[in-house]
Amino acid sequence: MKQIDGGVTAAKGFKAASTAAGIKYKDRKDMAMIYSEVPCKAAGTFTTNIVKAAPVKWDKVIVENSPCAQAVVVNAGIANACTGEEGLRYCMETAEAAADSLSIPVSSVLVASTGVIGKQLPMDRIVAGVKAMVPALDGSEESGTAAAIAIMTTDTVKKEVAVQFETGGKTITMGGMCKGSGMIHPDMCTMLSFVTTDAAISKELLQEALREDIKDTYNMISVDGDTSTNDTVLLLANGMAGNEEIRTKNEDYEAFCMALNFINEVLAKKMAGDGEGCTALFEVKIVGAETKEQAVTLSKSVITSSLTKAAIFGHDANWGRILCAMGYSGAVFDPEKVDLYFESAAGKLKIIENGVALSYSEEEATRILSEPEVTATADIKLGEATATAWGCDLTFDYVKINADYRS
Amino acid sequence: MKQIDGGVTAAKGFKAASTAAGIKYKDRKDMAMIYSEVPCKAAGTFTTNIVKAAPVKWDKVIVENSPCAQAVVVNAGIANACTGEEGLRYCMETAEAAADSLSIPVSSVLVASTGVIGKQLPMDRIVAGVKAMVPALDGSEESGTAAAIAIMTTDTVKKEVAVQFETGGKTITMGGMCKGSGMIHPDMCTMLSFVTTDAAISKELLQEALREDIKDTYNMISVDGDTSTNDTVLLLANGMAGNEEIRTKNEDYEAFCMALNFINEVLAKKMAGDGEGCTALFEVKIVGAETKEQAVTLSKSVITSSLTKAAIFGHDANWGRILCAMGYSGAVFDPEKVDLYFESAAGKLKIIENGVALSYSEEEATRILSEPEVTATADIKLGEATATAWGCDLTFDYVKINADYRS
Numbered sequence: 001m002k003q004i005d006g007g008v009t010a011a012k013g014f015k016a017a018s019t020a021a022g023i024k025y026k027d028r029k030d031m032a033m034i035y036s037e038v039p040c041k042a043a044g045t046f047t048t049n050i051v052k053a054a055p056v057k058w059d060k061v062i063v064e065n066s067p068c069a070q071a072v073v074v075n076a077g078i079a080n081a082c083t084g085e086e087g088l089r090y091c092m093e094t095a096e097a098a099a100d101s102l103s104i105p106v107s108s109v110l111v112a113s114t115g116v117i118g119k120q121l122p123m124d125r126i127v128a129g130v131k132a133m134v135p136a137l138d139g140s141e142e143s144g145t146a147a148a149i150a151i152m153t154t155d156t157v158k159k160e161v162a163v164q165f166e167t168g169g170k171t172i173t174m175g176g177m178c179k180g181s182g183m184i185h186p187d188m189c190t191m192l193s194f195v196t197t198d199a200a201i202s203k204e205l206l207q208e209a210l211r212e213d214i215k216d217t218y219n220m221i222s223v224d225g226d227t228s229t230n231d232t233v234l235l236l237a238n239g240m241a242g243n244e245e246i247r248t249k250n251e252d253y254e255a256f257c258m259a260l261n262f263i264n265e266v267l268a269k270k271m272a273g274d275g276e277g278c279t280a281l282f283e284v285k286i287v288g289a290e291t292k293e294q295a296v297t298l299s300k301s302v303i304t305s306s307l308t309k310a311a312i313f314g315h316d317a318n319w320g321r322i323l324c325a326m327g328y329s330g331a332v333f334d335p336e337k338v339d340l341y342f343e344s345a346a347g348k349l350k351i352i353e354n355g356v357a358l359s360y361s362e363e364e365a366t367r368i369l370s371e372p373e374v375t376a377t378a379d380i381k382l383g384e385a386t387a388t389a390w391g392c393d394l395t396f397d398y399v400k401i402n403a404d405y406r407s
Numbered sequence: 408m409k410q411i412d413g414g415v416t417a418a419k420g421f422k423a424a425s426t427a428a429g430i431k432y433k434d435r436k437d438m439a440m441i442y443s444e445v446p447c448k449a450a451g452t453f454t455t456n457i458v459k460a461a462p463v464k465w466d467k468v469i470v471e472n473s474p475c476a477q478a479v480v481v482n483a484g485i486a487n488a489c490t491g492e493e494g495l496r497y498c499m500e501t502a503e504a505a506a507d508s509l510s511i512p513v514s515s516v517l518v519a520s521t522g523v524i525g526k527q528l529p530m531d532r533i534v535a536g537v538k539a540m541v542p543a544l545d546g547s548e549e550s551g552t553a554a555a556i557a558i559m560t561t562d563t564v565k566k567e568v569a570v571q572f573e574t575g576g577k578t579i580t581m582g583g584m585c586k587g588s589g590m591i592h593p594d595m596c597t598m599l600s601f602v603t604t605d606a607a608i609s610k611e612l613l614q615e616a617l618r619e620d621i622k623d624t625y626n627m628i629s630v631d632g633d634t635s636t637n638d639t640v641l642l643l644a645n646g647m648a649g650n651e652e653i654r655t656k657n658e659d660y661e662a663f664c665m666a667l668n669f670i671n672e673v674l675a676k677k678m679a680g681d682g683e684g685c686t687a688l689f690e691v692k693i694v695g696a697e698t699k700e701q702a703v704t705l706s707k708s709v710i711t712s713s714l715t716k717a718a719i720f721g722h723d724a725n726w727g728r729i730l731c732a733m734g735y736s737g738a739v740f741d742p743e744k745v746d747l748y749f750e751s752a753a754g755k756l757k758i759i760e761n762g763v764a765l766s767y768s769e770e771e772a773t774r775i776l777s778e779p780e781v782t783a784t785a786d787i788k789l790g791e792a793t794a795t796a797w798g799c800d801l802t803f804d805y806v807k808i809n810a811d812y813r814s
Contacts (some may be wrong), residue, residue, distance in 0.1 A: 051734030051742045082727055084743065084763045117727020118764045229731050306713065307809055314810030320489055320524025324636050327458030335458045336491065356491045357525045396803050402714055403721030403802075 001259055007160025009144035010175030012198035012240040013037040015137040018150035021129030023122060024077025024115060029150035031129040032074045033098070034194055035137050039068035039108060040236040043207040045214050047231035053081035055111045056232060058091035063207075066107040069236060072194060073098050073111050073130060074151050076179070080113040080121055081229040090121045097127045101134040112192045112232050114153055114179060148177035151192060154401055155181045159270040165259050167252040170243040172199045176263045180271035191218065193233040193267055199256055200239035201246040209257050210235045217264035220296070220389045221272040222304045235260070272390035273373070277397030282312050283375040284322075287386045294331045295387030301329030302376065303391030312374065313393035317342060317365035319351045322376055339379040344371035408666055414567025416551035417582030419605040419647040420444040423550045424543040425557035428536030430529060431484025431522060436557035438536040439481045440505070441601055442544050446475035446515060447643040450614040452621050454638035460488035462518045463639060465498035470614075473514040476643060479601060480505050480518050480537060481558050483586070485528055487520040488636040497528045504534045508541040519599045519639050521560055521586060555584035558599060561808055562588045566677040570666050574659040577650040579606045583670045587678035598625065600640040600674055606663055607646035608653040616664050617642045624671035627703070627796045628679040629711045642667070679797035680780070684804025689719050690782040691729075694793045701738045702794035708736030709783065710798030719781065720800035724749060724772035726758045729783055746786040751778035 009016050018032040044063035046056045062069060073094055080087045095109035102109075113121070137143075148158040162175030180191030201209075214233060239245070246252045273281035284302045289295035302308055305325035311318035319340055327335060340352040346368045351360055368374065416423050425439040451470035453463045469476060480501055487494045502516035509516075520528070544550075555565040569582030587598030608616075621640060646652070653659045680688035691709045696702035709715055712732035718725035726747055734742060743762040748755055753775045758767055775781065 047735075049731060049734035050739065051730050079727075082730055082742070082759075082762060082764070084761075117725075117731060229727075229734060306805075310806050310809030313806065316810065318524075320486075320636075323458050323489055324456060324524060327456040327636060328454075332457065335489070352489075355489060357489070394806055394809075396806050398713075399717050399720065399801055399803050399806060402717030403723065 001163055001165040001262065004162045004164050006141040006162040007144040007148055007175045007177040008034050008194055008196045009139050009141060010162035011173040011196045013238050014196045015139045016143045016147040017133035017136040017138065018146045019129050019132045019136070021075065021125045023075055023125055029146065030076045031133065032147035032150040033130070033133040033137065034072040034147065034196065035102065036070050036196070036236060036238040038238050038240060039070050040238040041201065041203045041206050042069035042110070043203070043210040043235040045210055045233045047229060049229050051082065051229045053079055053113060053230040054083055054087035054091050055080055055113045056230060057088060058095070059110050059112070059232060059234065062107060062110055068108050069110050070104045070108040071098050071102055071110070072234060073109065074192065075113050075121070075126060076151050076153050077115040078113060078119045078121055079115045079117050079230050081117040083118070083120055086120055090123055093123055094126055094130065097130040101131055110234055114151065114192055114230055117229060144175070144177065151177070151179045153179065153181065154276050155179050155274055157274050159267055159274070161263055161266040163259050163262055165255050167243050167255050170241050172197065172241045172243060174199070174259050174263055176267055178267040178271060181274050181276045191231050191271055193218065195233070195235045195260070195263055197237045198239065198241040199237050199246065200241065200243050201237050201256060205246055205253060206235060206237055209260055213257065213260050213264050217261065217268040220300070220387070221268045222300065222389070222391045269390050272392055275392035276401045277395040278392035279395055280312055280393045281373045282309070282391045282393060283373065283388060284391070285375060285377040285386065285388045286380065287377060288379040288381045288383060289385040289387070290383040292385045292387060295385050297329050297331040298326050298333070298378070299387045299389035301325045303389045306394055309391065309394035312369065313395050315366045315369040317351060317362060317369060319357070322378070326378065333380045333382060337381045341377045342368050343375045343377065344368045344373060346371050408570050408572040408669065411569050411571050413548045413569040414551040414555055414582045414584040415441050415601055415603045416546050416548060417569035418580040418603045420645050421603045422544040422546045423554040424540035424545065425553045426536050426539045426543070428482065428532045430482055430532055436553065437483045438540065439554035439557040440537070440540040440544065441479040441554065441603065442509065443477050443603070443643060443645045445645050445647060446477050447645040448608065448610045448613050449476035449517070450610070450617040450642040452617055452640045454636060456636050458489065458636045460486055460520060460637040461490055461494035461498050462487055462520045463637060464495060465502070466517050466519070466639060466641065469514060469517055475515050476517050477511045477515040478505050478509055478517070479641060480516065481599065482520050482528070482533060483558050483560050484522040485520060485526045486522045486524050486637050487528055488524045490525070490527055493527055497530055500530055501533055501537065504537040508538055517641055521558065521599055521637055524636060551582070551584065558586045560586065560588065561683050562586050562681055564681050566674055566681070568670055568673040570669055572662050572666050574650050574662050577648050579604060579648045579650060581606070581666045581670055583674050585674040585678060588681050588683045598638050598678055600625065602640070602642045602667070602670055604644045605646065605648040606644050606653065607648065607650050608644050608663060612653055612660060613642060613644055616667055620664065620667050620671050624668065624675040627707070627794070628675045629707065629796070629798045676797050679799055682799035683808045684802040685799035686802055687719055687800045688780045689716070689798045689800060690780065690795060691798070692782060692784040692793065692795045693787065694784060695786045695788045695790060696792040696794070697790040699792045699794060702792050704736050704738040705733050705740070705785070706794045706796035708732045710796045713801055716798065716801035719776065720802045722773045722776040724758060724769060724776060726764065729785070733785065740787045740789060744788045748784045749775050750782045750784065751775045751780060753778050
């Protein structure tokens with residue numbers, strides 16, 4: 001497997017387009033479309049929030065019931081959440097506009113929205129946007145990148161990645177883009193992620209591969225602990241690589257899962273590292289756990305702790321807050337067995353041994369914590385299980401962004 | 408029942424003292440002592456964090472095993488958490504110093520600490536502080552107030568309250584003080600609360616009254632979602648009111664519980680309203696729930712939502728974030744039945760009806776949300792149960808305080 005340039009248009013047969021529809025933002029693109037030359041198998045995972053946005057409801061129906069999908073229409077600026085029956089009708093009207101212009105069935109059009117909750121979509125602009133994008137669909141890398149930029153809200157950088165791997169003499173390509181910066185605590189978050197591949201794979205295995213992989217990727221990140229109403233990951237496979245269809249959990253499936261995990265982990269970390277207002281990606285590893293579940297609970301508790309996040313912003317090795325967050329996580333462990341390390345490009349430092357502070361250099365700790373990517377590793381010495389979660393620091397800008405968001 | 412001036416020294420026989428022991432802070436008092444002329448029944452509730460501070464471990468032993476308690480020694484600046492066996496030995500040495508000076512058993516001395524995690528107490532200063540406070544013990548209101556000030560850390564205001572009620576011809580007095588501003592998410596938080604009363608009541612009923620009441624008071628507040636290692640509520644009853652001892656759940660017990668609830672709710676709200684960096688007390692009421700548990704889960708999810716808290720700071724009626732936080736809480740409800748109101752001293756406004764926004768005035772909503780105490784009420788129309796939780800807004804100052812705390 002090797003990483004290549006590009007995103008959603010990297011795989012064979014996938015095209016993208018984007019346009020400035022004027023939904024909320026001025027002077028920038030705010031709609032994107034992904035289209036496959038041939039029908040795709042589609043898998044999807046969606047928010048577990050009881051308050052589900054209309055496009056989540058629409059896509060669940062399509063992914064679960066429709067034999068194929070061929071296009072995705074995305075808008076930024078308005079989330080189409082808490083919009084009642086009117087909002088759901090607008091999903092259908094968006095899909096209809098795309099289906100008409102592309103001459104494909106309505107049931108093969110997925111939709112996704114991100115932005116403010118509770119506002120209705122301006123359907124005249126949405127429809128005009130769809131009509132403007134169809135003739136502009138293009139398989140170039142630039143076109144995929146423009147789409148990744150068009151779906152950004154408070155994101156400060158575009159997020160895309162692509163890989164290639166070989167299976168049965170055929171080269172399979174997989175690429176993805178996502179957006180997400182605030183209201184990020186995916187259980188299955190307002191993150192949207194779109195992954196495209198030209199692999200041939202059965203719908204059942206496509207869905208299973210996605211469902212399993214999000215547990216270690218998107219579901220292991222948090223910016224603010226708020227699980228969105230709109231979280232959506234869509235995975236489209238169009239089979240154009242010409243490989244023999246993957247129908248069993250063989251070596252080809254393993255290679256597919258490995259590529260999917262790479263794509264999803266890179267995209268998930270890009271979201272955590274671009275959390276609203278953040279200055280650092282904060283990685284937390286739990287090792288020596290009895291069970292994976294215990295390791296997941298502990299690592300997620302630390303990345304969501306406001307006090308720990310503020311300490312990371314301050315480059316302060318305030319390890320007590322990390323131990324405290326582990327302690328209230330609900331997972332059982334022995335605090336007096338815990339070793340804790342801080343690590344970054346500037347070095348690695350052991351801070352706690354068996355629950356008690358070592359006489360480390362605060363200066364060195366601060367130097368390590370001043371890097372843009374920092375890791376805390378806690379060894380709880382109970383077993384062999386591990387988990388890694390990704391978050392970010394809590395900053396003045398997070399507060400600024402979210403106190404001002406709607407105005 | 409009537410509210411009176413004062414705090415921990417309001418009830419008969421209770422005295423307090425405080426001193427500048429120089430533990431962490433300069434130019435201010437940082438130790439306090441509460442003392443009862445006669446031995447007390449003691450009840451206590453403590454943090455559920457697996458990482459328990461040494462004083463929590465000490466007090467649990469005393470409350471559960473000792474026939475009585477007579478003094479409490481409190482320090483601010485160092486939490487004595489994650490300090491291993493050395494930290495626990497320092498609790499005993501503190502209790503021994505107080506017991507010696509007061510000529511009471513070591514097993515009747517409770518201790519409490521709040522401040523930075525992971526540092527050892529400077530025992531020479533602690534012991535000198537205890538020795539300085541004993542001769543200064545005094546039953547005046549001023550003495551109680553000075554103690555309430557001495558235990559503050561990032562708190563910006565002292566927190567005390569007292570009431571009187573009649574039972575069987577006798578006047579019973581109950582008063583309390585607390586501190587808490589950050590790392591506040593009591594499940595049984597670094598909140599410390601001390602309530603004293605001259606009521607005569609059995610130890611079993613004292614503990615039961617406290618255990619039940621914290622569920623509706625301290626455990627319903629959150630500043631930052633971080634459940635501390637040190638949370639402690641101590642309730643001391645010395646019987647000096649001369650009432651017939653309360654041994655059954657009769658009218659007297661009800662009157663006692665009502666007074667206790669008043670004291671605890673006032674102190675809990677004072678902590679939420681003085682959350683680190685906060686500009687507003689944020690109250691969330693859930694009404695029309697099927698069960699109390701459901702109402703508690705929903706209300707706590709909203710007060711801990713970073714996005715909702717930031718919106719309150721911005722005086723922004725961003726109701727979508729409230730519905731979103733209810734949706735990911737884990738409690739089941741129908742989003743399309745929810746009515747939502749904002750209310751404050753500036754008026755009351757219905758924002759959502761049956762899950763969809765009404766065409767309310769954003770200007771009026773902002774006016775309502777600009778008060779120092781604001782309430783959001785969600786009616787989920789499923790039943791009769793209700794719950795109220797208290798939090799605060801998320802501000803630049805919260806980040807500033809917690810990025811800088813140790814330095």
